[in-house]
Amino acid sequence: MSDVVTKYTKEIDLRLTELLDAADTNATIKEAMNYSVSAGGKRLRPTLNIMSNALLGGNMKETLDIACAIEMIHTYSLIHDDLPAMDNDELRRGKPTNHMVYGEGMAILAGDGLLNYAYEVMLKNAMRYENNIDAHLKAMLEVALSAGIYGMISGQAGDLENEGKKLDAKDVYYVHRRKTAALMKAALTSGMMLCHPDEKYLEAIDTYGEDIGLTFQIIDDILDVTGDAEKIGKTLGKDAQEEKFTFVTLYGVEKSMQIAERKTQEAIDALQIFGDKGKDLAELAEVILRRQK
Numbered sequence: 001m002s003d004v005v006t007k008y009t010k011e012i013d014l015r016l017t018e019l020l021d022a023a024d025t026n027a028t029i030k031e032a033m034n035y036s037v038s039a040g041g042k043r044l045r046p047t048l049n050i051m052s053n054a055l056l057g058g059n060m061k062e063t064l065d066i067a068c069a070i071e072m073i074h075t076y077s078l079i080h081d082d083l084p085a086m087d088n089d090e091l092r093r094g095k096p097t098n099h100m101v102y103g104e105g106m107a108i109l110a111g112d113g114l115l116n117y118a119y120e121v122m123l124k125n126a127m128r129y130e131n132n133i134d135a136h137l138k139a140m141l142e143v144a145l146s147a148g149i150y151g152m153i154s155g156q157a158g159d160l161e162n163e164g165k166k167l168d169a170k171d172v173y174y175v176h177r178r179k180t181a182a183l184m185k186a187a188l189t190s191g192m193m194l195c196h197p198d199e200k201y202l203e204a205i206d207t208y209g210e211d212i213g214l215t216f217q218i219i220d221d222i223l224d225v226t227g228d229a230e231k232i233g234k235t236l237g238k239d240a241q242e243e244k245f246t247f248v249t250l251y252g253v254e255k256s257m258q259i260a261e262r263k264t265q266e267a268i269d270a271l272q273i274f275g276d277k278g279k280d281l282a283e284l285a286e287v288i289l290r291r292q293k
Helices: 009-021 027-037 044-055 060-081 098-102 104-128 130-147 152-161 169-193 199-226 247-251 253-290
Strands: none
Touching: 009 027, 009 044, 009 060, 027 060, 027 098, 027 104, 044 060, 044 169, 044 199, 044 253, 060 104, 060 130, 060 152, 060 169, 098 104, 104 130, 130 152, 130 169, 152 169, 169 199, 169 247, 199 247, 199 253, 247 253
């Protein structure tokens, strides 16, 4: 991706390494957790957290552990998503998936470990900022709601139970809002919450998050049909193979792209309330729209 994403990658990767190195646990689980976290990735969600925090003059050091915890939660979801009982993928980010290296049992535990460790990391971080602990609790609740049964898990459940079914637009939007957009929204709102924002700012960043989250998933659906497997680093054509009903299935590639373009513009429009401070997030929305992997 562009400089607007890689701007924070070094700090995020360094802190993720520190946090995982500090985990005194079973050696194999620790190795399996590290394997997937360090396998690459865009670090998009932690970057969104830091950028949102910066919009209102926040402290990157204070939100960095929340950002890293969100990346752990995202990685856990990928490990479990790749399992034979789910999407049954053998390749992720150009490398064998976790269960292909460590076996299904260890992969499940590695995902469980990352999910639980993420909340440990956020709680310990909150305790370091006792004067702002109420804001930290609100931020963690936002992450929990979006990653759990009201967000990502609900979306994944819908994705599984709808395989082979013909859906309408309402159902497709429901799944994608929860499966993909929810955690992106949480990354943004949790970063901003540390700054005690007015409701109008939270509403704006929430709208932005949902729109770029939907755009991200629409482009994923398009790339599964038109993308370059070597560039993307994962098996393509899985949606058709698993009989999943996606934006492309519903609308076709061209109309899906038009929807993604409209959502991107709506996301950018939502940032107007922040003035010039929203420039980087606006650029990031365009990067998500035009990505090729």
